[in-house]
Amino acid sequence: MTRILALSGGIGGAKLALGLSHLLAPGELTVVANIGDDFEHLGLAISPDIDTLLYTLAGIENPASGWGRRDETWTFMKVLRDLGGADWFQLGDGDLALHVERTRRLRAGEPLSAIMADVAARLGIAARILPASDDPVRTRVKTGEGWLDFQDWFVGRRCAPRVQALDFAGINLARPHPAILQTLIDPALEAVVICPSNPFISIEPILAIPGMRQALRDTRAPVIAVSPIIGGQAVKGPTAKMMAELGFESGAQTVGARYADLLDLFILDEVDAALAQRIALPTLSAPTWMRTLEDRIALARTVLAAARGAKRA
Amino acid sequence: MTRILALSGGIGGAKLALGLSHLLAPGELTVVANIGDDFEHLGLAISPDIDTLLYTLAGIENPASGWGRRDETWTFMKVLRDLGGADWFQLGDGDLALHVERTRRLRAGEPLSAIMADVAARLGIAARILPASDDPVRTRVKTGEGWLDFQDWFVGRRCAPRVQALDFAGINLARPHPAILQTLIDPALEAVVICPSNPFISIEPILAIPGMRQALRDTRAPVIAVSPIIGGQAVKGPTAKMMAELGFESGAQTVGARYADLLDLFILDEVDAALAQRIALPTLSAPTWMRTLEDRIALARTVLAAARGAKRA
Numbered sequence: 306m307t308r309i310l311a312l313s314g315g316i317g318g319a320k321l322a323l324g325l326s327h328l329l330a331p332g333e334l335t336v337v338a339n340i341g342d343d344f345e346h347l348g349l350a351i352s353p354d355i356d357t358l359l360y361t362l363a364g365i366e367n368p369a370s371g372w373g374r375r376d377e378t379w380t381f382m383k384v385l386r387d388l389g390g391a392d393w394f395q396l397g398d399g400d401l402a403l404h405v406e407r408t409r410r411l412r413a414g415e416p417l418s419a420i421m422a423d424v425a426a427r428l429g430i431a432a433r434i435l436p437a438s439d440d441p442v443r444t445r446v447k448t449g450e451g452w453l454d455f456q457d458w459f460v461g462r463r464c465a466p467r468v469q470a471l472d473f474a475g476i477n478l479a480r481p482h483p484a485i486l487q488t489l490i491d492p493a494l495e496a497v498v499i500c501p502s503n504p505f506i507s508i509e510p511i512l513a514i515p516g517m518r519q520a521l522r523d524t525r526a527p528v529i530a531v532s533p534i535i536g537g538q539a540v541k542g543p544t545a546k547m548m549a550e551l552g553f554e555s556g557a558q559t560v561g562a563r564y565a566d567l568l569d570l571f572i573l574d575e576v577d578a579a580l581a582q583r584i585a586l587p588t589l590s591a592p593t594w595m596r597t598l599e600d601r602i603a604l605a606r607t608v609l610a611a612a613r614g615a616k617r618a
Numbered sequence: 619m620t621r622i623l624a625l626s627g628g629i630g631g632a633k634l635a636l637g638l639s640h641l642l643a644p645g646e647l648t649v650v651a652n653i654g655d656d657f658e659h660l661g662l663a664i665s666p667d668i669d670t671l672l673y674t675l676a677g678i679e680n681p682a683s684g685w686g687r688r689d690e691t692w693t694f695m696k697v698l699r700d701l702g703g704a705d706w707f708q709l710g711d712g713d714l715a716l717h718v719e720r721t722r723r724l725r726a727g728e729p730l731s732a733i734m735a736d737v738a739a740r741l742g743i744a745a746r747i748l749p750a751s752d753d754p755v756r757t758r759v760k761t762g763e764g765w766l767d768f769q770d771w772f773v774g775r776r777c778a779p780r781v782q783a784l785d786f787a788g789i790n791l792a793r794p795h796p797a798i799l800q801t802l803i804d805p806a807l808e809a810v811v812i813c814p815s816n817p818f819i820s821i822e823p824i825l826a827i828p829g830m831r832q833a834l835r836d837t838r839a840p841v842i843a844v845s846p847i848i849g850g851q852a853v854k855g856p857t858a859k860m861m862a863e864l865g866f867e868s869g870a871q872t873v874g875a876r877y878a879d880l881l882d883l884f885i886l887d888e889v890d891a892a893l894a895q896r897i898a899l900p901t902l903s904a905p906t907w908m909r910t911l912e913d914r915i916a917l918a919r920t921v922l923a924a925a926r927g928a929k930r931a
Contacts, residue, residue, distance in 0.1 A: 347718050347719070347722050348661075348718065348721050348722045348725055349718070374697075377693070378691045378693040378711060380690070380691040380693075380710070380711035380712045380715075381694070381711045381712065381714050381715050381718075382715075383712070383715075384687075384711075384712040384713075384714075384715035384716070385715040385718070385719060387715075387740060387741075388715055388716065388719050388737055388740050389719075389736065389740055390715065390718070390719045390722075397693070398691060398693035398694045398697075398711035398714075399693045399694065399696070399697040400697075401694050401697075401711075401714065402693075402694050402695075402697035402698040402700075402701055402703065403697070403701060405660050405661065405662070405694075405698070405703070406660070406698060406701050406702075406703045408661050409660050409661045409703075412661055423702065424701055427700060427701050427702055428700075
């Protein structure tokens with residue numbers, strides 16, 4: 306029975322999801338993963354955010370990079386380079402097994418969510434990880450060079466081209482995973498947590514799936530977001546850069562404003578406490594920078610305590 | 619300009635091809651590779667005989683197994699097993715790069731021969747390696763359990779089920795690679811060498827491609843085969859077992875008989891010299907067991923010398 310439904314992108318979101326998983330019993334946490342970063346590469350179906358969640362919740366993530374597996378080997382990439390293959394996206398030898406197996410099963414007609422549920426079980430993960438949809442959604446980035454597929458911009462170009470606009474290809478045909486909608490109307494649900502992920506490219510590809518945003522407005526459980534911006538900067542990734550390029554102030558208040566129709570509580574970092582007066586929402590300031598496992602668990606505890614106190618607007 | 623055209627399966631044939639490559643200048647050796655062992659596995663296009671030829675001629679083969687690469691890592695297989703994936707066919711991490719890249723390029727519409735030529739050039743191979751055809755041919759094995767795909771029988775079942783018959787699916791639609799037919803009518807061609815490979819599953823899937831056998835009968839160059847059977851036994855693989863199960867004598871004479879319409883010379887091992895009287899072909903007995911690189915080169919030298927002396931019937 307899901308008590309907490311978390312929406313998450315990759316690294317930052319996965320850290321809070323891990324903290325939550327330490328405080329909840331098996332089955333009480335469902336994490337909805339962004340699929341806008343998914344892409345086909347070398348003929349393989351790759352789901353970076355889902356995989357970061359899987360590896361993080363299984364405790365086998367690479368702590369240095371935040372993505373991929375620890376104790377990884379790189380023979381595949383080395384040989385691929387020797388053969389003249391595309392080497393701009395790093396695929397570890399162990400990571401590759403997940404992509405090959407996912408691709409094989411998708412081609413055989415299985416939904417992404419079923420494949421990922423099996424993998425999560427194999428990896429001993431107690432939380433449920435759900436792709437936001439079993440239908441494809443692909444984030445595209447408009448730059449001065451034209452529209453780029455997300456990973457071409459994010460990894461291939463290291464986020465360098467200025468962002469003018471974003472598009473989520475396929476979004477109009479995508480349906481929220483039915484288990485998400487069921488969970489949102491379940492009286493057992495105690496809170497929805499929007500993890501400290503990039504709003505533009507991690508959370509909004511989830512929210513933009515037709516019916517998703519309305520279901521989050523309609524749920525009786527309080528909706529709580531944690532800012533991914535601390536002191537005007539992203540802990541990791543291009544969130545602050547994108548905010549500026551898209552014409553927003555680089556600050557937590559911008560994140561809060563994007564979720565204002567949904568939120569019952571917005572959690573800011575302590576250093577941003579003064580921004581509360583600029584946010585037309587109930588706020589809470591707390592330590593949000595998750596350097597250690599203890600930090601992750603502490604922030605999760607803050608979120609769960611806030612959920613108990615939050616009242617639905 | 620091709621002087622020697624060799625027909626080869628995997629390990630045994632690749633050993634003689636390597637010996638020949640040591641004695642010929644770049645471009646003088648063309649090796650025609652069996653494609654009947656090719657299969658799709660985990661969504662990847664795998665060509666075991668071509669790859670063994672590539673790795674052997676590049677000097678990066680695994681000397682212990684005869685297939686795959688040396689200095690290989692196995693992280694992919696380990697993780698695939700953890701994920702519940704099919705682990706009956708071993709794919710090393712470096713080997714996988716070749717399969718992924720081949721699959722990607724085949725799906726993009728490139729012919730297998732062009733992809734393999736690029737890979738051979740990347741690996742620094744001076745000989746030309748040609749798939750027998752750019753069209754698919756798939757060997758199937760009839761057993762007491764019904765028809766099995768070749769690799770299911772060969773690797774999956776370790777050749778255990780008794781062989782009742784063989785079939786080469788797709789053979790009627792396959793065309794010999796045009797460069798093979800061109801080479802066979804080229805006056806510069808000095809010999810065709812049928813390498814010591816399994817006749818039933820390595821050489822005959824080549825010969826059975828419509829037009830191939832006739833082109834080999836019609837070529838003006840002498841055709842010379844080396845027996846893969848020494849003293850009634852195969853050096854490696856199921857050749858002798860298959861011979862017996864298919865109702866033939868397990869001996870070099872059976873190999874000679876299967877090529878009798880093509881051959882100008884049949885090379886037997888010294889230990890089989892007495893069999894010459896049972897073979898209705900010119901024969902030569904020589905040391906044929908290739909344990910070392912020197913053995914491979916010595917046998918290649920024997921073959922080339924015999925080619926100079928051989929007269930087309």
